[in-house]
Amino acid sequence: MSIIALLISISLTIALIFLGVFLWSMKSGQYDDTYTPSVRMLFDNDVKRPDEKETAVKAELKK
Amino acid sequence: MTRTDVVAETTCFHCGASCEEIHWRDDKPFCCKGCETVYEILDSNNLCEYYNLNLTPGTKTPAITDTSYAYLDEPEISAKLLSFNSPSFASADFFIPSVHCVSCIWLLENLSKLHTGVVDSKVNFANKTVHIDFNPTRISLGTVAGLLASVGYAPRITLEHEKKEKPRTDRSLILKLAIAGFAFGNVMLFSFPEYLGIDQADHTLTRIFAWLNVALSVPVLFYSGIDYLRAAVRSFQQKQINIDVPIAAGLLALFFRSTYDIATATGPGYLDSFTGLVFFLLIGRWFQSKTYESLAFDRDFTSYFPLAVNRLSEDGEWKPVVIYHLKKGDTIRIRNLELIPADSILLDASAYIDYSFVTGEAKPVKAKSGDKVFAGGRLIGTAVSLAVEKSTSQSQLTSLWNSDAFKKVNESKYKKIIDRAARNFTWVVLGIAALTAVYWYVTEPASMWLVITSVLMVACPCALALAAPFTLGSVLRELGKRQLYLKNADVVERMGTIDAVVFDKTGTVTHGQDPEVELMGELDESELAKVKLLTGFSTHPLSKFVHEFIRKSATGSVDDFRELPGKGIQAHMQGKVYKIGSAAFTGFHEKLDQSASYVFVSIDDEVKGYFMIRTMIRRNIADMIQRLGNKCKALLSGDHETEKQPMTYIFGSNTTLLFNQSPHDKLAYIHNLQAKGNTVMMVGDGLNDAGALKQADVGIAVTDDTGVFTPACDGILHGSEITKLDKMLELTRASSTILKSGFAISFFYNAIALSFAVSGHLTPLVAAILMPISSISVVSFSTLAVKFVANRKFKDIT
Numbered sequence A: 001m002s003i004i005a006l007l008i009s010i011s012l013t014i015a016l017i018f019l020g021v022f023l024w025s026m027k028s029g030q031y032d033d034t035y036t037p038s039v040r041m042l043f044d045n046d047v048k049r050p051d052e053k054e055t056a057v058k059a060e061l062k063k
Numbered sequence B: 001m002t003r004t005d006v007v008a009e010t011t012c013f014h015c016g017a018s019c020e021e022i023h024w025r026d027d028k029p030f031c032c033k034g035c036e037t038v039y040e041i042l043d044s045n046n047l048c049e050y051y052n053l054n055l056t057p058g059t060k061t062p063a064i065t066d067t068s069y070a071y072l073d074e075p076e077i078s079a080k081l082l083s084f085n086s087p088s089f090a091s092a093d094f095f096i097p098s099v100h101c102v103s104c105i106w107l108l109e110n111l112s113k114l115h116t117g118v119v120d121s122k123v124n125f126a127n128k129t130v131h132i133d134f135n136p137t138r139i140s141l142g143t144v145a146g147l148l149a150s151v152g153y154a155p156r157i158t159l160e161h162e163k164k165e166k167p168r169t170d171r172s173l174i175l176k177l178a179i180a181g182f183a184f185g186n187v188m189l190f191s192f193p194e195y196l197g198i199d200q201a202d203h204t205l206t207r208i209f210a211w212l213n214v215a216l217s218v219p220v221l222f223y224s225g226i227d228y229l230r231a232a233v234r235s236f237q238q239k240q241i242n243i244d245v246p247i248a249a250g251l252l253a254l255f256f257r258s259t260y261d262i263a264t265a266t267g268p269g270y271l272d273s274f275t276g277l278v279f280f281l282l283i284g285r286w287f288q289s290k291t292y293e294s295l296a297f298d299r300d301f302t303s304y305f306p307l308a309v310n311r312l313s314e315d316g317e318w319k320p321v322v323i324y325h326l327k328k329g330d331t332i333r334i335r336n337l338e339l340i341p342a343d344s345i346l347l348d349a350s351a352y353i354d355y356s357f358v359t360g361e362a363k364p365v366k367a368k369s370g371d372k373v374f375a376g377g378r379l380i381g382t383a384v385s386l387a388v389e390k391s392t393s394q395s396q397l398t399s400l401w402n403s404d405a406f407k408k409v410n411e412s413k414y415k416k417i418i419d420r421a422a423r424n425f426t427w428v429v430l431g432i433a434a435l436t437a438v439y440w441y442v443t444e445p446a447s448m449w450l451v452i453t454s455v456l457m458v459a460c461p462c463a464l465a466l467a468a469p470f471t472l473g474s475v476l477r478e479l480g481k482r483q484l485y486l487k488n489a490d491v492v493e494r495m496g497t498i499d500a501v502v503f504d505k506t507g508t509v510t511h512g513q514d515p516e517v518e519l520m521g522e523l524d525e526s527e528l529a530k531v532k533l534l535t536g537f538s539t540h541p542l543s544k545f546v547h548e549f550i551r552k553s554a555t556g557s558v559d560d561f562r563e564l565p566g567k568g569i570q571a572h573m574q575g576k577v578y579k580i581g582s583a584a585f586t587g588f589h590e591k592l593d594q595s596a597s598y599v600f601v602s603i604d605d606e607v608k609g610y611f612m613i614r615t616m617i618r619r620n621i622a623d624m625i626q627r628l629g630n631k632c633k634a635l636l637s638g639d640h641e642t643e644k645q646p647m648t649y650i651f652g653s654n655t656t657l658l659f660n661q662s663p664h665d666k667l668a669y670i671h672n673l674q675a676k677g678n679t680v681m682m683v684g685d686g687l688n689d690a691g692a693l694k695q696a697d698v699g700i701a702v703t704d705d706t707g708v709f710t711p712a713c714d715g716i717l718h719g720s721e722i723t724k725l726d727k728m729l730e731l732t733r734a735s736s737t738i739l740k741s742g743f744a745i746s747f748f749y750n751a752i753a754l755s756f757a758v759s760g761h762l763t764p765l766v767a768a769i770l771m772p773i774s775s776i777s778v779v780s781f782s783t784l785a786v787k788f789v790a791n792r793k794f795k796d797i798t
Helices: A001-029 A037-038 A052-062 B035-042 B068-073 B075-081 B102-109 B141-150 B159-164 B164-192 B193-195 B203-224 B227-236 B243-263 B271-296 B392-401 B415-444 B444-460 B462-481 B489-495 B505-510 B525-537 B542-550 B621-631 B641-651 B665-677 B689-695 B717-759 B764-793
Strands: B023-025 B028-030 B083-085 B090-095 B117-125 B129-134 B307-310 B318-322 B331-334 B344-346 B351-355 B365-368 B378-380 B385-388 B484-485 B500-504 B515-519 B559-564 B566-571 B576-581 B597-603 B606-614 B632-636 B656-658 B680-684 B698-703 B716-720
Touching: A001 B164, A037 B102, A037 B117, B023 B035, B028 B035, B035 B141, B068 B075, B068 B141, B090 B141, B102 B117, B117 B164, B129 B141, B164 B193, B164 B203, B164 B271, B203 B227, B203 B243, B203 B271, B227 B243, B243 B271, B243 B415, B243 B444, B271 B444, B271 B559, B271 B764, B331 B489, B378 B716, B415 B444, B415 B717, B444 B717, B462 B484, B462 B489, B462 B717, B462 B764, B484 B489, B484 B717, B489 B698, B489 B717, B500 B505, B500 B621, B500 B665, B505 B542, B505 B632, B505 B641, B505 B680, B505 B698, B515 B542, B525 B542, B525 B566, B525 B576, B525 B597, B542 B597, B542 B606, B621 B632, B621 B641, B621 B717, B632 B641, B632 B665, B641 B656, B665 B680, B665 B689, B680 B689, B680 B717, B689 B698, B698 B717, B716 B717, B717 B764
Parallel strands: B500 B632, B500 B680, B632 B656, B680 B698, B698 B716
Antiparallel strands: B023 B028, B083 B090, B090 B129, B117 B129, B307 B318, B307 B331, B331 B385, B344 B385, B351 B365, B351 B378, B484 B716, B515 B606, B559 B566, B566 B576, B576 B597, B597 B606
16 A cells, blocks of 8 residues: 555645646736737737837927 | 618727717728827827727727826826836836727737837736836836827826735735645545545555645645634734634634544544635635626726816916826915815915814914915915925825714714624624534534534625625715715715705806806906906805906905805905995895896995896706605705796795895704704705705705815715706615615525524535625625616616
């Protein structure tokens, strides 16, 4: 029956590792928002970007 | 032959609302200037991808001004909002209620393309917040907020809210939940030998398992369940027993009993039940907090009343501004009997300030030029200008509104019932648990501990305690949506019992805006200017009309200003005595046309002329009065009987119409009605009837510009919404029925569940699941029922 003691300790260790991983992911904020990242990855990165100076000038003018 | 009408509806390219007046731009229709502006901004920055991700993704955007967020740049305020602050890098979180789709996320995350000062922005869709990193040397916090507003995502700034740091507490609850769940699963695994009955085979193994269970349960009790233990300890410290005590007792009983069993090797204990119990209790708590969040989220915002004060704007004009937009250095003007909204410095020579709302001392205090005057004081006499020292928050004034000085005698009925019930209930629960324990100890000692725990769990009267705040809270919110802002939930209860309504005339039944004013008599330019100046000091509606009617610039020094309620105002100017007010007050004796109101002007006791003012009667008010029926008891007016004819037409013959009423007469009338056993609601403008508003069981101040703050009243109603007053009364009456049904449901739950628990048919696990379900169902019932009733009541009223 000693094999059971070994298996138990292994299963408990693995369970503890998973608990640790969960706590870590929790603390690093991965569950704070479960919707936005799924959408964010679909956005195109190559939006035509006007010259930065031009934007700045426009913003100045608006003021 | 039938005719078919075809209506081609044009919807706004930005927000999807149907357009009444179409603004075309780039062949795209827009419903309003605001939407069009947003499109222009996006178009000029190549951000029109926004419209491809989702059709009509915008929300209707009223055109806004740049200045409305300038107050955020005050260091004190920005410190509260910024989560990180350094000279070249800062970040802040904004709550944006209008975030609702993919396009919103896309645009908000591309903010850096709109302004180079924005470094990065990240949306949290679940919380509707956006986290913005920006460069303070290039863009200020106020401008960031303005930028968001300019593209249709106006952030909702609440300084009080920012302090709470909600996410952290939420996270710790989930951590506790995770630990409890982990332990629960493993304890069940180690209890398998017990479940299958193989303990005879290998005794040492079961002992090891049992001790492992204890080890797993320790963090469950001392980490996951600590909130319950703490609450129980706190309740003992305050020598008051609360509803967490039975739960804590149940947890401790299960844990120590099981540990004792295991230590003495007399049994396997109930640690699987114990850990599962904590796990389900925490799930319930988490689910509850989610439900409450979604139900109660905007309660604080909509039940607030908007307040404004006159501020000197840059172009030299007095413009009303919402008080929490006041910032240090602003010059504001406070009129006779108005409240000082923020701590300020007096700019004029002297002023009398009545601090009775703050200190209870009724004698006005004299302040000299340069003295500091404090928020909450009320000005007596001449209007003064003040320089704001400290910005103020809405909650400060709300707390002032709720101060003891204005508390009505009759305390909340339900609160008392609940307080008493909760205390007695806990004793009853402990008593029942003890009796059950004795019974089971005699008949079946083995299951005693489980039964006790179930009893303690299920009897918790938390649903009872939640029914009232949620019902009354949602009534407050529904009324707030219809622009009746009540002081607190107690007022809802009192409003439900109203059987007599008394109206004031000017500003209540008649319009507070756009009157017809005519000037008769010989007043020259400089005299008119002085009249304008003097009437500007008074808050009486007629003074306001005269003040607005005279289009002159007015300056000068005023001495010995006095406002005599019900009569008029009096002051010395350049050696002359000016009296502005009623005919009797100024000494005018001729007969005039009785269908209008008059304001007479006398200089050194010689009547120089008068203003004839015809105020419009509010639209649809007659219908409302008719629907009120017998409840409408009287009309009290401080004016002459000039408008008796139209008033009789509106109020019918059953209502008492009293004219020439002094503030004291009005108060006495209300007092009389109360002495006759009526519960009275007074509806007035809150200026010359403040006493009556306070005396009445419910005093409602009607206002058109939301400028005048009358702490004596119980609610502020926007003038245009007065036609819904009867329906509002009906809603509050219905709320008391809803509340009683909520109590009934909660009691029903407890009674049924308790009977199952006592007879041993309910395991602690089921009890732990049942408990939050009962609370949630009660809370959802009361919120939804109020919403349903409100929608039905207000459906036909415009």
